[in-house]
Amino acid sequence: MTVIDTVLLKVASRCNLNCTYCYVFNMGDTGWERQPKRLGDAVAARIVEQLGDLYRYQGRPFSIVLHGGEPLMLGRDRLEALFSALHEEIPACGLHLQTNGTLLDDRILDLCARFGVGISISLDGPEAVTDRFRIDHKGKGSFQRVHKAVEHIRRHPKASQLFSGMLAVVDPETNAREIYDFFKGTGTPSVDFLYRDGNHDQLPFGKASFESTEYGRWMCDLIDAYLTDPTPPRIRVVDDMIKLLLGGAARKEGVGLSDYGIMVIDTDGTISKNDTLKSTTNAGDVFSENWSVVRDRLVDVVRSREFRDYHxxxxxxxxxxxxxxxxxxxxxxxxxHRFSAKRGLDxxxxxxxxxxxxxxxxxxxxKPHEGKAA
Ligand code: SF4
Structure with a gap:
């Protein structure tokens, strides 16, 4: 059976931002329109019960990442009830929040501190870089609000436990060294850089052709800045690639060949594939069985042929x-990123x-360190 490492829990299907590159809302998928705006109490109770069952069955903890839309749109009271129920049912499973940061306030930070929830904030770089794409529904940039949230979390007495890091989408038209310096200046403990979504039929933003190397050149500049800094924030994707080159293992999907089990649960309880597949075709993340935690046993889903094929x-x-x-x-x-209509993922x-x-x-x-590792 596939071992699940991460469960993405969609607790709110809408977002108070409208980032132009978002694969949930702005790349052709319409699944969000059919979802309840927020996770309801009955579905939440069923999810907690099912995740407990899955944990006991697989005998290994997994991370639970609250995701959206914007997960803080669930509201503080419902968040508290969910954290409390998950903590009680499966205390071994780490809780995380992936947020756009605009709704983070002291009450949410205190709540997360109480339940040991790690917070990762999405931001792409300095104001002009972030506000080019990360805008609200009126077209206004989000940088100022998010930057305030980052300062807020850093001032919290439990900051070192609360602040997991930041998530940035690469804009290959920017200067990687300036972006690196910006993130270092925020005091974040880590930054995760993601490529823009796209595929062979819809080239990612900034990429002229399959052969072109705009992202590669940007990443090389980032790597040079990172590896010459004696006190850097961690950059997960670079660390993972270095580990792999030295014979170790990576921790996340998209790098290396290690197994990484991910499952997504939507606000109505539907179980879906990795949500980034929404950027391939409409409903690209939907299982043909249309499983739901309300009807189906999660353990049976993970043991099924279709889930194994997806994995x-x-x-x-x-x-x-x-x-x-x-x-x-x-x-x-x-x-x-492998998709084309003609050949699927081949x-x-x-x-x-x-x-x-x-x-x-x-x-x-x-190269200069070859043969020096113990
Ligand atoms: S593994 Fe595939 S995508 Fe990656 S560099 Fe090699 S050929 Fe390209």
Whole structure:
């Protein structure tokens, strides 16, 4: 059976921001329209019960990430009830919140501190960079509000426990070193950089062709800034690739070939695939069985053939990837980036040239240390 590492719990299906690149609302998927705006009490109770069952069955804890839309739109009281129930049922499972930060206040921070919830805030960089895409429904940039939230969390007495880090989407038209310096200046303990969504039919923003290397060049500049800084914030994707090059294992989907079990539960209790697949086709994240935690036993879903096939789709099937010298590090990238209407996921990542450039730069950095590892 697939071991689940992460459950993304969609507790609010709408968002108070309207980021132009968002795969939930602005890349052709319409699933959000059919979802209840917020997770209701009855579905929440069923989710808690089912996650407890899954934990006992697989005998290993998993992370539970509250996600959306914007998860803080669930409201403080419902959040408290959910944290409390999850904490009581499965105390071994870590709780996390992925938020746009605009609704973070002292009451939410105190609540998260009480239940040991780690908070990751989405922000792309300085004001002009963030406000280019991360706007609200009136077209107004979100930077000032989010930046205030970052200062707020840093001043909280439990900041070191609360603040997990920041999540940034790469804009290859920016200067990577300036973006790196900005994030370092925020005091964040870590930054996770994501490529923009896209595929072979819809090239990601800023990428001129399959062969072009805009993202690769940007990442190489970032790597140079990171690896020459004696006191850097952690950059997960770079750390993971270095670990893989040194023979270790990565921790998340989209890098390397380690197994990573992810499941998504929507606000109505529907169980879906990795939600980034929404950027491939409308309903690209939907299982044909249309399972729901309300009707179906989660353990049976995870043990099913269809779930196993979905899980195995993380591994690239393209012969280009399977014979690639960088496969063990790149892993074929995120499945959503391999998609084309003609061949499904049977393609290398649309970021293939970028990934090769990044791996080559890391190999260059590691070369002087070859043979020195114990
Ligand atoms: S996407 Fe490209 S770099 Fe990555 S494994 Fe496939 S062929 Fe290699």
């Amino acid at each position: 195995e789709s993380q591994r690239p099937i393209s012969s280009v990837c399977r014979t690639c010298a960088d496969l063990a590090v790149c892993g074929g990238g995120m499945p959503t 393609n290398p990542s649309v970021f293939c040239s970028d990934q090769k450039m990044v791996v080559a730069r890391l190999r260059q950095w590691l």
